[in-house]
Amino acid sequence: MAIYKLPYSDLNQLFAAIAANEKLYLPVDISEDEAAFRLWKEGDQMTKKLNTLRSAKDFFFPQVQPLAKFRRQGQTIEIMDDRTESEDFVIFGARACDVRSFDVLDRVFLEEPVDTQYQTRRQHSTVVSLACGRPGETCFCGSFGIDAAKAGGDVQAWHDGDNFYLEPLTDKGVKLIDSVSSLLTAGDQEAVDQVVEKIHTILARLPLAGLKPQDLRDKELETFNSPKWDELSSHCIGCGSCTFVCPTCQCFDIEDFKNGENVERYRCWDSCMYNEFTMMAAGTPRKTQKERFRQRFMHKLVYYPIKNDGMYSCVGCGRCLRKCPIQMNIVKVMKALEEEA
Amino acid sequence: MQEELIKRAVELMEDGTVNRVLGWQKGQFVYDITPAVFTSADELKENFVYNDFCGDNLSKYLKDETEKEGKVLVFLKPCDTYSFNQLLTEYKIHRENVYAIGIECYGKADVELLRRKGIDGILDVKNENGTLKIATIYGDEEVPMMEAMAERCVNCKSKKHVAYDELIGEDGEVLDSNRFDMVEKLEQMSAQERFDFWQGELSRCIRCNACRNVCPACTCEKCVFDNPDSGLYNKAAADSFEEKMFHIIRAYHVAGRCTDCGECSRVCPEHIPLHLLNRKFIKDYNELYGSFMAGAEVGQVSPMVDFTMDNDAEPSIVQKGGAE
Amino acid sequence: MEQEALIPKLGVVTEIRRETPDVKTFRVVGVDGKKMFEHIPGQCAMLSIPGVGEGMFSITSSPTVEDYQEFSIKKCGCLTSWLHAMEPGQQICVRGPYGNGFPVEGEFRGKNLVFIAGGIGLAPLHSVINYCLAHRENYGHINVVYGSRSKDDLVDYQEILDSWQNAPDMDVFLTIDREQEGWDGHVGFVPNYVQEVGLDPTETAVICGPPVMIHFTLEGLKNLGFQEPQIFTTMEMRMKCGVGKCGRCNIGDKYVCKDGPVFSFDKLGELPPEY
Numbered sequence: 001m002a003i004y005k006l007p008y009s010d011l012n013q014l015f016a017a018i019a020a021n022e023k024l025y026l027p028v029d030i031s032e033d034e035a036a037f038r039l040w041k042e043g044d045q046m047t048k049k050l051n052t053l054r055s056a057k058d059f060f061f062p063q064v065q066p067l068a069k070f071r072r073q074g075q076t077i078e079i080m081d082d083r084t085e086s087e088d089f090v091i092f093g094a095r096a097c098d099v100r101s102f103d104v105l106d107r108v109f110l111e112e113p114v115d116t117q118y119q120t121r122r123q124h125s126t127v128v129s130l131a132c133g134r135p136g137e138t139c140f141c142g143s144f145g146i147d148a149a150k151a152g153g154d155v156q157a158w159h160d161g162d163n164f165y166l167e168p169l170t171d172k173g174v175k176l177i178d179s180v181s182s183l184l185t186a187g188d189q190e191a192v193d194q195v196v197e198k199i200h201t202i203l204a205r206l207p208l209a210g211l212k213p214q215d216l217r218d219k220e221l222e223t224f225n226s227p228k229w230d231e232l233s234s235h236c237i238g239c240g241s242c243t244f245v246c247p248t249c250q251c252f253d254i255e256d257f258k259n260g261e262n263v264e265r266y267r268c269w270d271s272c273m274y275n276e277f278t279m280m281a282a283g284t285p286r287k288t289q290k291e292r293f294r295q296r297f298m299h300k301l302v303y304y305p306i307k308n309d310g311m312y313s314c315v316g317c318g319r320c321l322r323k324c325p326i327q328m329n330i331v332k333v334m335k336a337l338e339e340e341a
Numbered sequence: 342m343q344e345e346l347i348k349r350a351v352e353l354m355e356d357g358t359v360n361r362v363l364g365w366q367k368g369q370f371v372y373d374i375t376p377a378v379f380t381s382a383d384e385l386k387e388n389f390v391y392n393d394f395c396g397d398n399l400s401k402y403l404k405d406e407t408e409k410e411g412k413v414l415v416f417l418k419p420c421d422t423y424s425f426n427q428l429l430t431e432y433k434i435h436r437e438n439v440y441a442i443g444i445e446c447y448g449k450a451d452v453e454l455l456r457r458k459g460i461d462g463i464l465d466v467k468n469e470n471g472t473l474k475i476a477t478i479y480g481d482e483e484v485p486m487m488e489a490m491a492e493r494c495v496n497c498k499s500k501k502h503v504a505y506d507e508l509i510g511e512d513g514e515v516l517d518s519n520r521f522d523m524v525e526k527l528e529q530m531s532a533q534e535r536f537d538f539w540q541g542e543l544s545r546c547i548r549c550n551a552c553r554n555v556c557p558a559c560t561c562e563k564c565v566f567d568n569p570d571s572g573l574y575n576k577a578a579a580d581s582f583e584e585k586m587f588h589i590i591r592a593y594h595v596a597g598r599c600t601d602c603g604e605c606s607r608v609c610p611e612h613i614p615l616h617l618l619n620r621k622f623i624k625d626y627n628e629l630y631g632s633f634m635a636g637a638e639v640g641q642v643s644p645m646v647d648f649t650m651d652n653d654a655e656p657s658i659v660q661k662g663g664a665e
Numbered sequence: 666m667e668q669e670a671l672i673p674k675l676g677v678v679t680e681i682r683r684e685t686p687d688v689k690t691f692r693v694v695g696v697d698g699k700k701m702f703e704h705i706p707g708q709c710a711m712l713s714i715p716g717v718g719e720g721m722f723s724i725t726s727s728p729t730v731e732d733y734q735e736f737s738i739k740k741c742g743c744l745t746s747w748l749h750a751m752e753p754g755q756q757i758c759v760r761g762p763y764g765n766g767f768p769v770e771g772e773f774r775g776k777n778l779v780f781i782a783g784g785i786g787l788a789p790l791h792s793v794i795n796y797c798l799a800h801r802e803n804y805g806h807i808n809v810v811y812g813s814r815s816k817d818d819l820v821d822y823q824e825i826l827d828s829w830q831n832a833p834d835m836d837v838f839l840t841i842d843r844e845q846e847g848w849d850g851h852v853g854f855v856p857n858y859v860q861e862v863g864l865d866p867t868e869t870a871v872i873c874g875p876p877v878m879i880h881f882t883l884e885g886l887k888n889l890g891f892q893e894p895q896i897f898t899t900m901e902m903r904m905k906c907g908v909g910k911c912g913r914c915n916i917g918d919k920y921v922c923k924d925g926p927v928f929s930f931d932k933l934g935e936l937p938p939e940y
Contacts, residue, residue: 030545032457033612050461053610054547063547064577068672070715070758077715077756079675083666113670113908120666134479136461137370205478207369207464220917224937235376235402239551241610251912253576254671254905256716263715267671268577270911274550276567278913280903281742285940295915298937303918322453325551325608326397327373335369569743 004166004177005187008159015040015092017180022126023089025059027052037091046093050136051317055247056098057105059091060121063244063269067254070263082264083117086124090176093130096151097141097317101247102127104315107308108250126172127153131199138318140208140331146315149199158195165192213312213334216302223302224294228336233293235326240271242320242329243296248313251277272296297333343391345509346416346444350389351382353414359440360411363402365395371466372452376402378413391416393468396449396491398602400424400434401557407438415439418446419513420497422504423600423636424557429504430639431598433560443502445510448486448494453612455489458482493603493616496520503637515634520601521624523617543588545611548576552588552605552615558595565590592618597626597643600636670908673713673758676701679733681753684820685813688785689749690725690737693759701759704728706769706793707899707927710761711907712736714751718744721904721922724762725788727795737788737820763907764926767793767871767897769800776869777805781882783855783874784813787820789899789926790873798832807832810862812840812855816848838862856881859889866890871897883930893931900926900933900940916940 006014018024024040027047035047036054066082102122109118129151132139141148150156154173158165165187168174177184203209216223243249253270256263270277272295278284286292304313320329350362362385366377372394379385398421406413417425422443428434455463455475462478473489475482487495498520500513527535553559553566565571566587573590592599592615601623605615626633630644680692693712695701704710704724713719720742726735740749767773778797780790790809797804809829813819819839829837840851840858851858855878864870866889872882879898886896902914902921909923917936919925 031612033453034545048459067669072715075752075755077675077758079673079758081666081669081672083669083672085666108910111909114667115671115910116666116669134461137463137478202462202478206462221935221937224917224939231377234378237551237554239554239608240549241551241608244547244549245610250910252905253911254719255576256718258716265715266577270576270905270913271549272912274567278903280901285902291939295939298917299912299915303915306918321373323610325555327368327375329373331369332375 001168001174003187003189003192004168004181004184005191006164006166006184008162008164010183011046011164014164014180014183015044016042017183018090018092018176021088021179023087025089025091027093040092050132050134050139051095051097051319053319053323054245055101055317055319056091056094057101057247057250059089059125060102060118061105061109061250061252061269065117065267067265067267070256070265072261072263083120086120088124088126090126090128092128093157094127094151094153095132095317096129096146096148097139097315098247099127099129099152100141100144100146100315101317104248104304104311104313105250107311126155126176128155128157128166128173128176129153131156131158131195133159133195133199135199135202135206136318137207138321139203139206139316140211140318141316142203142206142209143211143213143316143334144312144314148203149196158192160191160195163187163191165195167192208316208331211331211334213301213314214338215305215310216337217306217310220298220302220306223337224298226337226340228333228340229290229294232328232333232336233290236273236289236293236328237325238273238275238289238292239325240269240273241323241325243271243273244269245319245323247315247317247319248300249296272299297330300330301334301337342444342510343389346391346442347385347389349442349509350379350385350414353440354382358412359414361413362389363399363406363413363415365390365397365399365416370463372450372463378406391444393450393466393473393486393489394452396451396607398424398555398557398604400428401555401560403428403434403439404560407435409438412438412440414442416442416444417502417505418444419500419502420446420493420600420602422502423499423634424602425636426504426639427598427600427636428557428560430636430641431560441505443505443508443510443512445513446494446500448490448497450486450489451491451607454491455482455484458484458488460484491603491607492614493520493601493606496522498601498634504639521620523614524620524624527617527621542613545613546588547611548587549610551608551610553591555604555608556591556595557600557602557604558598559591565594588613588615588618592622595619596622597633597645598635599623600634670760671906673711673719673760674701676757676759678751678753678755678757681751684737684822685818687740687749688737688788688818688820689740690735691748692726692733692735693757694733696756700731700733702734702762704734704762705766706796707766707789708762708764709907709922709926710734710736710759710763711904712744712748713758714744714747715758717747718742719758719905720744721763721907723789723792723899723926725791727792727799729796729799737785737791739785761907763922765924767899767927769793769796773797773869774803775805777807777865777867779808779810779864779868779870781810781855781859781870781872781874782812783878784818785820786872786874786878787811790871791821793871794829798829798835801833805834806868807835808862808864808868809835809837810840810855810859811837812842812853812858814842815845816841836862854878854881856885859885864889864891866892869895869897871899873899893934894929896930897927898930898933900928902940 025037026040030036034053035049069080071078109115132148154170168177300313362379367390465476496518499515599619682690725737905911909920914921
């Protein structure tokens with residue numbers, strides 16, 4: 001589709017123009033170390049950091065989400081729907097990995113029966129992606145066929161230092177571009193191609209550039225029984241860092257907050273790394289951290305692909321590589337399983 | 342030093358003193374080091390690493406390791422030896438099943454501090470006389486080691502090994518560090534300023550439990566936060582105060598047992614300075630009950646469980662509305 | 666917004682029967698007094714008391730019952746204790762039905778069937794047995810081998826005596842673990858009894874009960890010449906959503922809440938043994 005251009009120095013005008021119509025979320029610095037998506041307000045600058053610590057899944061699958069309220073009096077129960085319809089909003093500056101994660105999550109939450117809260121947020125969102133000018137050594141989105149230079153979404157964007165380039169890819173994207181067209185001029189494909197080529201050169205030099213996932217769909221039992229899991233999981237401390245920063249981890253819990261006769265039922269993130277995740281009155285089928293660790297990676301590399309035509313439930317964003325307290329992660333798992341094959 | 346550690350570990354395995362080694366394993370980059378147990382000389386030679394990024398405190402792993410058959414060799418940095426002693430004091434590890442080698446440490450680097458400087462795409466890091474020479478895909482960088490060092494190391498409390506079977510390298514002294522400077526700053530804040538500080542920090546908590554799970558003082562078989570019957574069980578914040586409850590309760594639970602090893606802050610994915618909560622307790626102990634350092638000796642009794650009528654402590658923190 | 670699968674509908678518990686010292690059967694209808702949904706034998710539903718808990722239970726009544734659903738529930742945790750303590754007339758939150766159910770209109774059609782249950786394991790089979798009896802012409806001979814710790818722990822005992830034991834072309838074999846006064850029937854464990862009652866290895870078998878009982882019964886059936894594809898069971902895992910999304914009830918790539926709970930042993934054998 002057509003490419004539009006705007007001087008980099010006018011970016012704040014673009015943000016203001018979008019924010020005049022709908023909510024705009026932008027990755028901004030929240031501390032010296034970390035960036036996060038925040039509701040844009042005048043003066044906010046887009047972060048120069050590679051990515052946000054928390055992934056963009058929060059927009060569609062927030063950590064805590066109300067489901068229903070109940071009032072219990074004597075033998076009667078009143079059920080009150082506590083869901084909210086989403087407003088229109090724009091996510092600006094999502095990276096290619098996070099954009100792909102929405103496809104991964106769609107296959108869980110939009111499969112029948114549709115998760116209505118996820119759906120309303122997806123329907124009301126417009127995603128403007130941004131190509132990665134400076135990918136890090138922990139990046140391996142290319143392993144999953146993702147191109148960090150063409151980040152996808154409803155509009156994909158690049159910048160070359162001087163100019164910001166935008167290309168709408170969907171009807172939603174065209175609508176967004178139309179709404180801010182007074183700020184934009186026609187962009188040239190050649191300039192974009194140059195940015196893309198420059199990024200591709202960097203991507204090829206990344207230390208994890210050659211990493212390719214194995215197709216393990218017909219090796220479910222073999223992979224499950226691999227002796228590698230003992231060693232890989234042996235020092236996992238069983239926290240949920242990897243799951244919570246992961247853009248594709250979507251396990252959740254449903255719990256009640258009690259306040260006298262009023263009860264709020266909510267849905268919140270959960271982690272298969274936690275020991276009580278599968279706990280029943282009679283015990284748990286995943287007794288040690290090995291089983292829990294294995295479950296997480298089997299899900300991403302084997303179970304999910306079996307269910308979803310070979311698509312992996314990992315997008316190579318590298319957050320777990322940066323955040324695991326003991327530096328154990330999916331790349332080490334993939335390499336160990338590869339070694340064995 | 343790495344080669345020396347490997348050589349000694351191999352000797353101790355070969356002479357039958359130990360049958361395995363708890364140490365640090367190489368990753369795919371220079372900094373992503375994983376705790377690991379090595380069972381052969383070959384494994385050690387191939388994968389054992391000791392460098393500027395070996396920050397992990399290995400002592401908590403001894404809780405499970407010393408339950409196993411045979412003796413395990415562990416390498417302990419000076420600050421790790423305090424955790425080791427504290428775990429011994431609490432009968433969490435079997436001393437007879439571990440052979441501890443104290444190793445000297447001049448502070449560990451934190452790769453996140455390099456990233457803070459905008460350095461990314463890191464391919465290699467070499468320490469040349471206190472300067473980190475960093476190769477990245479975007480070119481070479483130089484950073485003084487002091488600027489890449491974790492806060493707990495910049496404000497190192499002790500270079501002294503308080504427990505070991507043998508030492509490799511020099512033993513040091515307990516240091517007169519500046520570790521309470523930030524606590525003092527917090528104390529000097531107004532109640533509102535202090536509340537705002539913690540609100541800002543703790544609001545980022547994602548409740549991943551990394552701080553709790555890595556903490557050598559958190560060794561409960563079942564944590565109150567995982568127990569549906571405790572009244573504290575929940576995985577989500579009921580309100581904006583909820584996460585503070587988690588961290589404040591946890592700080593109380595480890596008070597008098599926390600050795601200020603700093604693992605909680607190291608592993609926090611949100612860089613919340615959790616160690617400051619613990620340090621406030623340590624500072625209060627020192628001021629109210631006389632100098633006390635958890636883990637300094639095996640068998641020490643924490644002031645909180647050793648009340649005598651002579652204790653003339655009326656801590657400011659019990660006053661309504663907080664300290665003046 | 667559309668109806669959300671995770672938000673329950675309101676039902677009423679109209680009748681509570683004590684089956685055994687720790688099992689009660691609860692009859693549930695909608696607030697309009699009618700049956701809340703249609704189901705397939707072997708399917709489950711989520712029952713919840715807000716503030717107490719929510720749990721997945723198999724639907725014990727046959728789909729051929731037109732007016733209500735029933736759930737036989739063993740007291741073992743927080744929610745089930747609460748349910749056991751409540752009185753008829755209590756409103757309850759219900760969502761479902763969930764799961765695949767038994768292939769009553771598929772592989773079971775025209776077959777001789779044997780249902781083997783231990784303890785509360787009869788609950789999920791109760792629905793399918795009564796469904797088969799209601800559509801008698803579609804199925805061959807029916808055997809039921811059922812055992813429990815004691816006579817008092819036999820679920821649906823009265824119905825077994827009054828109805829099943831008198832049903833045409835149906836045999837019921839009861840056993841209890843230990844001798845007991847007032848019991849002149851068989852004494853012994855289910856897996857052993859299964860070997861003795863003269864099963865024909867062409868029958869289609871369904872096993873439900875504690876893991877140990879399932880394990881030994883399966884071994885026994887194989888010794889008799891049964892093949893894994895003709896032996897079915899129904900699985901139990903911790904569940905939260907019931908719709909294949911919350912991620913905790915999987916056995917390998919299959920979600921018990923959605924792809925199960927009914928599996929044949931040949932299919933189960935292809936999955937990681939993590940249950």
